Amino acid sequence: MQYSTMPVKSWHVLLGSLAVLSLGVEILIDPTWFDSTRGVYFDYSKWQYLLSCVMIVVGLAGTIASLVSMNRKNRWDEMMICPECQQTIITYTAQDGRCPQCGGELEPLDGFYERHPELLDEDTEPGH
Numbered sequence: 001m002q003y004s005t006m007p008v009k010s011w012h013v014l015l016g017s018l019a020v021l022s023l024g025v026e027i028l029i030d031p032t033w034f035d036s037t038r039g040v041y042f043d044y045s046k047w048q049y050l051l052s053c054v055m056i057v058v059g060l061a062g063t064i065a066s067l068v069s070m071n072r073k074n075r076w077d078e079m080m081i082c083p084e085c086q087q088t089i090i091t092y093t094a095q096d097g098r099c100p101q102c103g104g105e106l107e108p109l110d111g112f113y114e115r116h117p118e119l120l121d122e123d124t125e126p127g128h
């Protein structure tokens, strides 16, 4: 499935952004850092505000961008619709690509009504 690649990338961006964000907050709170495994002592106090501001901004931007991207993907690409009975199904529950109600072949919900505008008219016009 081509749809599965995007959420994985978003997850990586989200985790990386959260790591950068938390590191920026840590530097803001305590600009000194001792790496006990390598015995190295870091002092960021000169660059404390510049470094932490950049990291927090980059981390926040990446977090928001990846969350927005994931929400959009979850809402549209993981939904399928049956052209026969117009039943909407989460892709996860219909992995064989068939409608559980009538056995019709499912289509992705994203762009479905652009491909089938006649179905949209029947369903949404009030008073019919």
Ligand SMILES: [Zn+2]
Residues within 6 Å of the ligand: 082, 083, 084, 085, 086, 087, 099, 100, 101, 102, 103, 104
């Ligand atoms: Zn169906």
